[in-house]
């Protein structure tokens with residue numbers, strides 16, 4: 001029977017069909033998915049903080065309403081992804097505890113500070129842009145609930161990316177000070193955004209398995225290249241300079257050559273030693289503690305509603 005179910009699973013993957021929650025799946029496949037989906041969900045939730053920092057200081061009422069909606073979308077994505085992970089037999093409480101106790105990760109990018117309003121634009125353009133490049137292929141991933149969650153999430157990320165681009169476009173066509181602020185944000189966010197795609201393929205521990213299972217459809221380096229190629233013409237329209245003197249079109253490869261991000265820095269930030277790691281985790285823990293009464297009230301209400309139904 002062991003061989004039968006493995007053969008069935010292999011055939012589903014081979015035929016590009018979806019694996020669903022009740023189907024048999026190898027333990028490593030389940031664990032790998034929980035790891036990636038949980039990390040993804042945590043990133044959405046922690047990712048609310050850098051931009052949340054600017055909600056009270058957005059330059060106009062309209063900008064404030066847009067930013068508020070974007071940050072709320074991120075909360076929605078997090079909850080959506082926790083729900084997708086729960087279909088694999090873990091609970092949201094377990095995952096949130098793993099984040100709070102530092103046993104699970106979130107994306108390196110959210111450990112960098114948002115120093116100016118232009119950073120809200122740079123996050124939209126570059127961070128959401130990188131998220132889209134990474135996540136559009138995940139819409140075709142082999143695990144049904146994750147693939148389906150990604151479809152809606154990508155649509156919303158697309159709006160997020162445009163709002164960030166529009167902020168930077170306004171600034172880069174504004175006063176000299178606004179232009180300088182936009183350029184400075186690009187200077188600071190460029191390499192951390194490239195690092196979002198993970199270590200180079202030669203050092204990526206999970207890629208081979210993940211690609212075999214069709215969770216990942218492209219390698220870290222392939223997606224990073226796709227992102228660079230996408231950003232170059234967009235930066236030109238903004239009139240901003242990507243901070244890489246070696247960035248140039250390579251006719252032979254049909255891609256841009258570029259300077260790789262500092263992967264030692266990526267590993268340091270992932271290990272907890274980035275500019276804002278301590279602050280992000282402290283904020284998350286405080287929010288969790290302060291929300292305890294909401295969780296208790298919701299559980300109490302659910303219990304009452306259930307007993308009322310029984311009566």
Ligand code: FAQ
Nearest residue numbers: 040043044047106107108131195196197198204205206207
């Ligand atoms: N940060 O073997 P690989 C967003 C870890 S977008 C932290 O290559 P894999 C939207 C990796 O976990 C951001 N850790 O790993 C938004 C592994 O460690 P482990 C979230 C990283 O999984 C925008 C080790 O290094 N998006 O939130 C990073 O095959 C604005 C070895 O790496 C996703 O999570 C990193 N940058 O590939 C929200 C997308 N890179 O687990 C708010 C789904 C690598 O063994 C505001 N995830 N590591 O301890 C993925 O596509 C993949 O998991 C990768 C990494 C591509 C991130």
